[in-house]
Amino acid sequence: MTREKLELVEVSPRDGLQNEPDIVSTENKLALIDAIVAAGFKRLEAASFVNPKKVPQMADGDAVFEAIRKREDYRNGEVTFIALALNLRGVERALAAGAKEINYVFCASDGFSIRNNGAPVEETFRIWPTVAAVARDAGARLSATVSTAFGCPFDGEVAVERVAAVAEMCAHQEIFELAIADTIGVAAPSDVRERLRAVKAVVPPHIQLRAHFHNTRNTALANAVAAVEEGVRVLDGSLAGIGGCPFAPGAAGNVPTEDLLYMFNRMGFDTGVDLDRAVAAAKFIGGVLGRVTPGMVSRAPKWPSAAQ
Numbered sequence: 001m002t003r004e005k006l007e008l009v010e011v012s013p014r015d016g017l018q019n020e021p022d023i024v025s026t027e028n029k030l031a032l033i034d035a036i037v038a039a040g041f042k043r044l045e046a047a048s049f050v051n052p053k054k055v056p057q058m059a060d061g062d063a064v065f066e067a068i069r070k071r072e073d074y075r076n077g078e079v080t081f082i083a084l085a086l087n088l089r090g091v092e093r094a095l096a097a098g099a100k101e102i103n104y105v106f107c108a109s110d111g112f113s114i115r116n117n118g119a120p121v122e123e124t125f126r127i128w129p130t131v132a133a134v135a136r137d138a139g140a141r142l143s144a145t146v147s148t149a150f151g152c153p154f155d156g157e158v159a160v161e162r163v164a165a166v167a168e169m170c171a172h173q174e175i176f177e178l179a180i181a182d183t184i185g186v187a188a189p190s191d192v193r194e195r196l197r198a199v200k201a202v203v204p205p206h207i208q209l210r211a212h213f214h215n216t217r218n219t220a221l222a223n224a225v226a227a228v229e230e231g232v233r234v235l236d237g238s239l240a241g242i243g244g245c246p247f248a249p250g251a252a253g254n255v256p257t258e259d260l261l262y263m264f265n266r267m268g269f270d271t272g273v274d275l276d277r278a279v280a281a282a283k284f285i286g287g288v289l290g291r292v293t294p295g296m297v298s299r300a301p302k303w304p305s306a307a308q
């Protein structure tokens with residue numbers, strides 16, 4: 001029986017590490033990226049190109065991408081290294097560093113947009129046609145994320161109509177994928193279904209959907225299942241459950257990738273990722289950070305056990 005494909009995008013080198021109090025060395029970031037690639041992930045967020053004064057953890061994005069570019073096995077391989085950007089300068093830096101895929105982030109709420117992107121939502125879209133043209137001219141593919149799609153740490157509840165309107169504005173430019181993000185981990189599965197249906201109603205079907213969950217309130221795995229039941233086949237995860245957002249107070253960890261992987265393996269999906277190697281990568285980054293990390297599967301006994 002052919003198993004249905006499900007793509008897991010590993011975001012620990014970006015979303016995971018950007019909210020850690022300690023700055024992880026470029027060398028350890030590259031070792032993490034190696035472990036991620038060895039586990040079989042085909043897409044990963046390698047770095048963001050944002051203001052290094054505001055997010056010092058990502059100040060070495062250029063060095064990370066330069067190291068990736070120099071690696072022949074990566075250059076010729078099938079792995080896509082995503083660069084995240086919030087403005088035109090970030091996109092230009094990412095392209096100069098050799099990024100071939102840009103994830104550009106918008107917000108659904110003004111309160112978060114002002115702090116994260118430096119302007120209210122509508123204003124951030126003024127540059128969108130230029131961003132799309134610059135990425136296209138450089139031969140990079142472009143995706144968009146709608147952050148705070150389920151709630152905002154500053155504005156509170158975000159209306160479904162608002163999320164759909166922002167998603168529609170994202171789709172005015174040539175993007176291959178649209179992600180909706182629960183930046184502060186407030187969603188329940190019913191929210192996921194409602195918002196994905198609203199987004200699907202306004203975004204052309206050739207744009208694939210991706211979902212990004214945080215486990216701040218322990219709902220992320222349930223939300224991931226709801227997203228997949230709504231037809232999403234691309235999910236973000238962060239190994240060991242590390243991560244958050246520097247501008248979202250209390251935004252604890254992303255959904256742990258190894259927990260997603262274990263669950264969707266048992267549900268019969270084919271992710272192409274090796275669970276043992278993913279657990280090894282989760283343990284590696286937990287060791288670098290020197291703390292117990294939230295992921296559960298990497299701390300549980302192997303199942304099925306080796307004796308079986």
Ligand code: MG
Pocket residue numbers: 015181183212214244245254
């Ligand atoms: Mg996030």
